[in-house]
């Protein structure tokens with residue numbers, strides 16, 4: 001199943017062993033799924049795409065890549081068992097997506113979701129109006145052709161409610177580029193035209209990295225949701241068993257959101273039950289008895305501008321969490337800011353519209369060395385760093 005050896009593996013290893021060029025990222029090519037806000041060549045805004053690298057898999061390749069291809073279909077006439085979200089209709093926009101494996105315990109058995117004080121890479125995109133904090137990666141791209149089709153990373157540690165450390169000197173950096181400039185992993189989108197609006201990246205050594213067949217979790221934009229009788233604030237899921245259409249994982253109103261809110265980005269570490277089990281307190285999810293679900297809201301959502309339980313004003317660039325001491329069957333959860341826009345190097349007016357979390361890059365490096373050890377053994381016989 002794994003097809004990540006060969007040229008990409010060697011290129012990654014050159015970066016690891018020979019040192020990173022100034023413009024390169026500490027996040028290498030990884031299995032990546034995304035959606036867009038409008039149709040691209042391969043399909044509409046309800047499809048989940050993957051960059052078309054030199055290999056038939058879901059890994060974004062360094063440098064200029066080919067046009068994206070559909071990885072997971074919005075709808076498939078005839079129904080399961082094929083790979084799809086099973087959302088009917090033309091023009092539907094999926095605006096948040098996760099396979100439910102974001103730092104789930106299948107990657108680190110015994111640990112589930114983000115632990116207190118644990119540093120992780122938050123990967124995100126913004127919309128075409130975002131500016132970014134001065135000196136940040138978003139600011140660098142937004143002054144040019146636009147940051148909306150790019151993916152940025154912050155290195156974030158959340159120690160306690162409202163206590164957040166970002167160890168990126170520029171707060172965020174460009175890690176996956178729309179057209180693969182700077183030798184970064186390419187997404188295959190057009191700068192200044194496309195807007196990447198949903199993101200799911202799983203580190204290559206994760207057992208689900210190339211697995212597109214499991215349950216998928218997602219949200220629709222407000223207009224699409226109304227047309228299908230749900231809310232843009234609902235988290236939906238692909239069918240649990242062969243069936244005609246999607247199901248509901250969590251109602252926005254159960255999360256403590258307004259029915260007119262619109263979730264536009266999603267991180268989910270689902271604990272394997274396939275039902276939503278809300279955390280009662282921050283980090284409650286680490287025992288895998290609950291799910292870790294983090295999300296953002298779209299501009300215009302009624303909850304934007306309200307004050308959370310920690311005294312913070314909720315904005316469209318914030319990463320939010322719903323905490324529910326009563327559990328899913330009791331009163332609605334309470335929405336709070338988990339990581340604020342300013343902690344990510346965004347302005348309070350910027351909109352974050354795609355989101356994921358991955359282990360910090362040092363974890364990648366160790367695993368990548370093991371992963372590519374075989375290819376390296378052969379490659380090193382004929383080459384030396386700097387001799388090409």
Ligand SMILES: [Ca+2]
Pocket residue numbers: 035036037038045046047093094095197198
């Ligand atoms: Ca979309």
Ligand SMILES: [Ca+2]
Pocket residue numbers: 125126127128147148149150195196197353354
């Ligand atoms: Ca975007």
Ligand SMILES: [Ca+2]
Pocket residue numbers: 095096219220221222231232233234262263264
């Ligand atoms: Ca939504």
Ligand SMILES: [Ca+2]
Pocket residue numbers: 264265296297298299316317318351352353
């Ligand atoms: Ca948002």
